[in-house]
Amino acid sequence: MKEVRMIKDFKKLLKDFEPMVKDPDFLRTGRSITNFSLRPREAWANWLLCAVFRKLNGDEVTFSDDDKCDGIIIDRKTGQCVETEHVVAMNFPDRKKQLPKGEARIIEAINQKIQRGVDYAEGKFLVVFFDGTDLWYRNKVREAINGRHNFRAIYLVGHATSGQDGYVYTVTELHETFSVSYKVEISDDFTDFRVSEIRDNPMAKYKFIKYLINTMRWIAAKLICFGRRNRGS
Incomplete structure (x- = not known):
């Protein structure tokens, strides 16, 4: 059985992510990280998700790799572990088909995973990693998938802005009757980050x-x- 590696130094890992995140092509197409079985975009999305969880539940939340899923979210304080499955909704330059804009891009990606059935989804988090949507509405995504899936929860992790002031990502959790979004702001040198709730449309x-x-x-x-x-x- 393959050894599972759990992230212990959360801020050090942020610095390790810097060259990956600043190279969009590598983030899109990069294969497994050395000594870590997740793809760069899967590990990065899990890091962003955990950044929000740590804001809400404390610094004992982290994640690990796993050879049966796309990473496990772990609360070391409670011992709770949740497997994740990831789906990407990004444009790949070498592909002729370009994805739609807006919430249609996200819904299309979620539908791919819904089609995998109940056993695939049961008890897991679905993480949608996306960019290039332009304006989108989280309530439209929620309404389009409500009652149609068996995931424990669905999280939308999207790139918002980047520049000299750093990087901004949004993390949205979809519930049956409402949704909540958070902003993760990362310094340009990838040494610090800040998480805050945003109540309007995340983009x-x-x-x-x-x-x-x-x-x-x-x-x-x-x-x-x-x-x-x-x-x-």
Whole structure:
């Protein structure tokens, strides 16, 4: 039987993730990590999920690899362990088919796992790792899958923004009657992180800010052109 490796130093692992997360192609297509049976995106999604769990339940929450699933979430304080199954909803540059935008991208990925049946899902967390959705609504995802699956819970882990100020991911847990989302902010040097609850749509605020910035740039460009025309007349 293969040895299961449990993560003990949570912040050290964050630093180890830095080159993987900053290389999107590797995060999409990378195979198992050395001495760890999970793919980079599976390990990273589990880390983000545990970051939220640790915010809610304390620092004894961690995860391990496993040769029968895509990682196990472990609460060392209570001894509770939950297996995870992952599905990816990302565009792969070498594939002709591009995924839909919005919540349709996430729902399509979840449906792939629902089709695997009851035995596959029973007692497990389903983790959807996604990007490229643009604006999406978590309540539409919840309503589309409500009552149709047998997973213990479904978590949506998505890339929101990245830049000089660091990386931001959202983690959304879907319940039968409501959903809750958290923001995981990671420093650019991957030495620190912060978790906070977000009550609005997990992507809307970032898209609105981006839209606002682009609008201001457009207005500024128009004013510059207008000023040049006036000076030339």
